[in-house]
Amino acid sequence: MNWQSPARLWLLLGVLALVVGYLAMQRRRSRYAVRFTNLRLLDRVAPQRPAWRRHVPAGLFLAMLALLVVGFARPSAEVRVPRERATVMVAVDVSTSMLANDVDPDRLSAAKEAARRFVDGLPEEFNVGLVAFAGSAAVLVPPSTDREALHEGIERLNEGITGVQGTAIGEAITTSLGAVKSLDGNAAKDPPPARIILLSDGANTSGMDPMEAAAQAVAVKVPVHTISFGTPSGSVDRGGRAIQVPVDGQTLKAVAEETGGRFHEASTTGELQAVYEDIGSSVGYRKERQDISARFIGLGLVFAMGVAAGSLRWFSRLP
Numbered sequence: 001m002n003w004q005s006p007a008r009l010w011l012l013l014g015v016l017a018l019v020v021g022y023l024a025m026q027r028r029r030s031r032y033a034v035r036f037t038n039l040r041l042l043d044r045v046a047p048q049r050p051a052w053r054r055h056v057p058a059g060l061f062l063a064m065l066a067l068l069v070v071g072f073a074r075p076s077a078e079v080r081v082p083r084e085r086a087t088v089m090v091a092v093d094v095s096t097s098m099l100a101n102d103v104d105p106d107r108l109s110a111a112k113e114a115a116r117r118f119v120d121g122l123p124e125e126f127n128v129g130l131v132a133f134a135g136s137a138a139v140l141v142p143p144s145t146d147r148e149a150l151h152e153g154i155e156r157l158n159e160g161i162t163g164v165q166g167t168a169i170g171e172a173i174t175t176s177l178g179a180v181k182s183l184d185g186n187a188a189k190d191p192p193p194a195r196i197i198l199l200s201d202g203a204n205t206s207g208m209d210p211m212e213a214a215a216q217a218v219a220v221k222v223p224v225h226t227i228s229f230g231t232p233s234g235s236v237d238r239g240g241r242a243i244q245v246p247v248d249g250q251t252l253k254a255v256a257e258e259t260g261g262r263f264h265e266a267s268t269t270g271e272l273q274a275v276y277e278d279i280g281s282s283v284g285y286r287k288e289r290q291d292i293s294a295r296f297i298g299l300g301l302v303f304a305m306g307v308a309a310g311s312l313r314w315f316s317r318l319p
Contacts, residue, residue, distance in 0.1 A: 004074035011069045060307045067300035071293040079290045085192035087143045089176035091131040092157055093200035095167045097245035099159055100234035107230050110269040111199055112154050118276035119150055129179045133172035135164030135206045139179050168207030194222045201230040203248045210251050214258040223261035225279050226252035231267045
């Protein structure tokens with residue numbers, strides 16, 4: 001935390017002087033009470049003494065003054081705020097291997113549920129789009145702030161929706177970049193801050209080389225966060241025969257490292273959700289130094305109300 005007017009903090013010495021004066025006054029009163037030897041008469045004159053309660057309003061008052069001085073010094077701190085026009089593209093693998101049930105109930109169903117929670121956790125100001133990919137890639141939902149349309153798009157994520165078998169990671173990246181460029185009329189010349197979240201369970205088997213697509217993402221400064229989802233023992237049933245589809249995250253790891261994103265591995269629904277939460281906590285924000293004096297002034301006003309309430313309750317008067 002920094003101070004825009006640090007010299008004003010010297011006023012805290014005045015608050016400290018009041019604290020010292022108050023303590024001295026209480027000590028003087030205690031000495032007077034000791035010298036008042038007729039205790040029976042003292043009990044009749046003041047049968048009920050407020051004891052510790054008499055110090056509460058004074059303590060709150062001094063705390064209020066300190067908070068107001070701190071606010072007067074105009075403190076500032078770095079605050080995370082959503083980026084304007086921030087865009088997040090979620091690309092989900094819908095190839096046949098995503099039907100493997102090594103993750104309950106299966107990889108694709110778990111990925112859909114985690115994606116829903118992820119987008120709901122993003123600030124409303126973020127534009128979020130959805131890409132489905134298998135042997136090719138397609139934009140199911142263009143980036144926008146319409147969360148209802150996004151939920152409907154996630155619900156439509158099904159195996160074979162692209163009509164082409166395979167896993168085209170490179171195509172998923174370039175398709176997502178194209179969606180970012182079409183965000184608005186200025187996006188082509190003035191690209192919005194963007195991130196791509198790509199989830200898959202296998203290596204690239206068709207379409208553009210993922211590293212070529214990664215180079216395009218680097219050129220427009222769009223990090224690609226990748227998630228390798230599944231276990232080595234995954235399999236799908238085809239005609240009564242189990243086909244092994246072990247997870248392969250080497251390509252995804254290389255893409256993330258090349259673009260400045262992060263690579264994650266998840267083998268359970270819980271792990272996948274944790275990955276999405278981790279990504280969501282860091283994507284699309286910028287740090288901005290802001291004046292936070294209102295926090296201290298507001299707390300000081302709360303203490304002032306406490307002073308008034310305590311004084312009315314115990315002494316039947318305002319301080």
